[in-house]
Amino acid sequence: MEEERRVLSIGYNIYKANVDICPVFGYATGMYIWNKYYFERENRSIAKRVFNIGETLQIKHIMPGSPADVAGLQVGDRLVSLNDKDINKGRYAYRDFYRNFNKLFKDQTVNLVVQRGTQNIPVTLSRDKICGFGLVYDETAMEINASANGHRVKINRGYYKFTENDDELAEVIGHELAHNAMLHINKGQWNSAIPILAGIAIDMGNVVNGTNIDSDDVYDIKKYTDLIYSPSFEREADYVGMYMIARAGYDTSKAAHVWRRSSAEDNGGGIEVDILNSHPSNPDRFVSMEKTHKEIMHKKRHGLPLLPKMEQGKTLPLVNPPAIRKGDMH
Incomplete structure (x- = not known):
């Protein structure tokens, strides 16, 4: 996990710094998410035990200095709602989240609610423009x-x-x-x-x-x-x-x-x-x-x-x- 976080963090810096010389671009919040369906079936019970991960999407990585980091999000936060609409759980939650996320991000910000412990925390997320690879x-x-x-x-x-x-x-x-x-x-x-x-x-x-x-x-x-x-x-x-x-x-x-x-x-x-x-x-x-x-x-x-x-x-x-x-x- 730490190795992946380091690779992605260095990459995020490079991708952001060079968006003006990349032929394609995309938008990023610097937040990586997952749930138990990220893992093969035989490893899901292990993932639940090690990462306390289940049907609900939760934050896997936060890129330092990214909009997600600036907004105060933390690794392990569970995603509750996006612009007041409940976020799906289960096998296709990741796909559904980013499908809705990309539609909503036609504006400059979106409103996200995450659960941390027993608290629901609202945050406003902006986005970085980065190389689209x-x-x-x-x-x-x-x-x-x-x-x-x-x-x-x-x-x-x-x-x-x-x-x-x-x-x-x-x-x-x-x-x-x-x-x-x-x-x-x-x-x-x-x-x-x-x-x-x-x-x-x-x-x-x-x-x-x-x-x-x-x-x-x-x-x-x-x-x-x-x-x-x-x-x-x-x-x-x-x-x-x-x-x-x-x-x-x-x-x-x-x-x-x-x-x-x-x-x-x-x-x-x-x-x-x-x-x-x-x-x-x-x-x-x-x-x-x-x-x-x-x-x-x-x-x-x-x-x-x-x-x-x-x-x-x-x-x-x-x-x-x-x-x-x-x-x-x-």
Whole structure:
């Protein structure tokens, strides 16, 4: 629980600080909720005993400095009513709550009543505008890994254990968020589709024209285009991700350190410059990250906006105005 809270809290800071350079945004109160149906059936009796959790929704986490925190909500508070309407209990309570919550939040505030002990406590909740990508902590995955899928960021417990401080953990989250913010998944899927489309065109041409051109080689190009584009995406995620954590107040001076250590853990993989590597060579990566740190510090010293410099024709935010997407972060 404490590990998840820490991951989500650091992520909340980064997501909030970078909403203006995310292509999608959402609204958050900084309150995570659950009931016994969060757990698999065989674990519900344990959850009831350990967390005193049942049919009623209750607060699981509060993000420091969030609207929920400012309003005085506490972990363990039970949700009673929302804008004078009783909050549902049971299996679908979570879904129903956020469905109603999002409808009501067309206004700037909502009125929530929670039960704490024997008291009913009314609070007025505002909301933060944050990047519209989910953030998930996988406490069962011990591999030193983190990922982005275009919709959310996932941090493995293995990576959590591997990082030595909040700045390193922020660097991992920022890097993965940058993949989503720069739409790398979408671009990667298009890059992979190009040789497939070319192979289909050749096959169709063979049928129509009676030719016998071999399309297998064209289909094989797909695995190379996936890899060729990947290092450039990783470099961009390193660069933009460092700006993201700097904007959230985290230290970028040791940003390359976590990647050096994880590289060593991976037996030095990626030291050689190889077109088939999915990441940039490590020496190149570390030099680039240290250069980015100096660039950030220069802007801080001179009071310049902390915005990454992009290639010609590419600007941040990527979409203007951004679209709203519902993520896993609330």
